[in-house]
Amino acid sequence: MGAIELRNVEKWFSEVQVIKGVDLTIADGEFIIFVGPSGCGKSTLLRMIGGLEDVSRGQIIIDGMDATDQPPSKRGLAMVFQSYALYPHMTVRENMGFSLKTAGAPKDELDAKVMDAARGLKLEPLLERRPKELSGGQRQRVAIGRSIVRDPTAFLFDEPLSNLDASLRVDMRYEIAKLHQRLKSTMIYVTHDQVEAMTLADRIVVLDAGFIAQVGTPRELYERPANLFVATFIGSPKMNILPCTDGTGDFVLGSGDHSLGIRPEHIEVTEAGQGTCDGTVDIIEYLGADTFVIADCGALGKLTVRLRGEDVALGQTVGLSFPDAALHFFDPSGKAMRAG
Template sequence: MAGIELKSVEKWYGDAQVIKGVDLAVEEGEFVIFVGPSGCGKSTLLRMIAGLEETSRGQIVIGGRDATAEPPAERGLAMVFQSYALYPHMSVRENMGFSLKSAGAPKEEIAAKVDEAARVLKLEPLLERRPKDLSGGQRQRVAIGRSIVRDPTAFLFDEPLSNLDAALRVEMRYEIAKLHQALGSTMIYVTHDQVEAMTLADRIVVLEAGRISQVGSPRELYERPGNLFVAQFIGSPKMNVMPADVDGLRLADPMPPEARHVGIRPEHITLTAPGDGQLDGTVDVLEYLGADTYVIVDCGAAGKLTVRALGDTGLTPGASCGLAFEPTQIHAFGVEGLALR
């Protein structure tokens, strides 16, 4: 295992800068997840750590040594891609042990490491099968097992669950969480799926246009977003945001004078009678999900706000209602979208 540190890392393609001075320290044994919109640079940054992309400026330090100029094979890292990249003519056992065989490891060592990885990933009954006989989740576990046998200093995952259906994603998310608990290895994981990020990560790195917008635990980013971008990126449905001076907004406690926007999450709004809350509006759409109902309320100049209500609300589109905000859960954002409270 090893910690990984990025020092003022930049990536340029000609005159285009895609990674803009990233500083980040990943502690030994930590599970860090990169998230952000398409084109923000999260996969590029991961590939730079792996050595698959050249670092234009800055340093990449792995286990205390400067690995910036090292080729991928010398960095001691294992990368798992969204495509399984298994050899179709080889068995699961042969696929998992191929890198060790290529490196000239003794047969006994290869067999022992493959058996141990298969035990951790519950692949023992599948060792003699070919990839075509496996489900998508099983193939991804084989790809992870192929990385485990190399005993890497850290694991790098590039959207490994993107090719799986919803049920398999849930299953594999659990498998990866258990794997991290069992191995205690340093892991860096790229995803666009917020559920993966919120449930797996020790810390989340939110990237925006090649820069780090905020780093923190899932709870920190959800409860204390540092800016408007993080506030609306983390959370599903996203945080409701409206101008601080919008007509019709009745807040018991005044916002700081420098506030430009007010934010409130859907679960921190209660539906009331008109006039009883902080805003009034008209029900636009109801999304019934069983345990929850998302009520989208048209609040005029404040925009359309989403309310997360328990069960069925009894409301219908066109009904008038009030929205009551939990006073301790109201967020204020100032100039350039920075959080004020």
């Protein structure tokens, strides 16, 4: 069992509070991802769960037991960092089995667990190599394999793919997704990469300056953001935000203390003068499968539009239409009022 509960958890460094009363329940077998901007507290919160940082206030409950004051070795958790931290003088086999060996596990049990983990991670041909003979992706798989053989209550991943190049990150995302499907273990994962969060998580925890801004499935966060912070943080390119009057009825753009949000893919390009507003094509970003246009809408600012086959030219003035069902409204405090 790998259920984890955080009860009003706080973290202070001297007079500075970095985690501000976090409450969170993680179900056994759930894949949870912490995201947020640099300095939001996501790695600190993960380290608190792992026992690498003390809890200033609150409780951490693991499998129904209060683990707040337990050392890392007593929590039954396995951590995987962006730094592989492999022993350079040991083979892959020895690195993966080291923790069991030091714990006094019988050799046949150690060998069986190492081989089982190696098969699952496609490391069997590499077992007799040393870390210097491996690629970055292979080293990270060894680090994950070392955690698997411990049969932990839960896995804690702290930006494990950030040191890899783009193609290797794609491969390792697949490996981690398959690993979760196979092991069905609880996994808590910290990343700054939205693609990792959206593709891997059962639920995403969005952190903002030590607070939880919203918890939900990737679809819930994308389609129903609870506030302006989540609306502009989740999604790439981010949601367009424009000032408007009260969004509970008819609204007027460009004035008022409320905000209107619309995703780039929901804006429809039409003839100038026939949309919700007009914009002049300022930049065209061709990305192969997608083309994004940044349109200068004068006092309304610049809007990003995802094209769906429309042909536009630099300097062209076009109409931009906002379908009612795609609109999000936020009150002056930034809280969502309603979403399409």
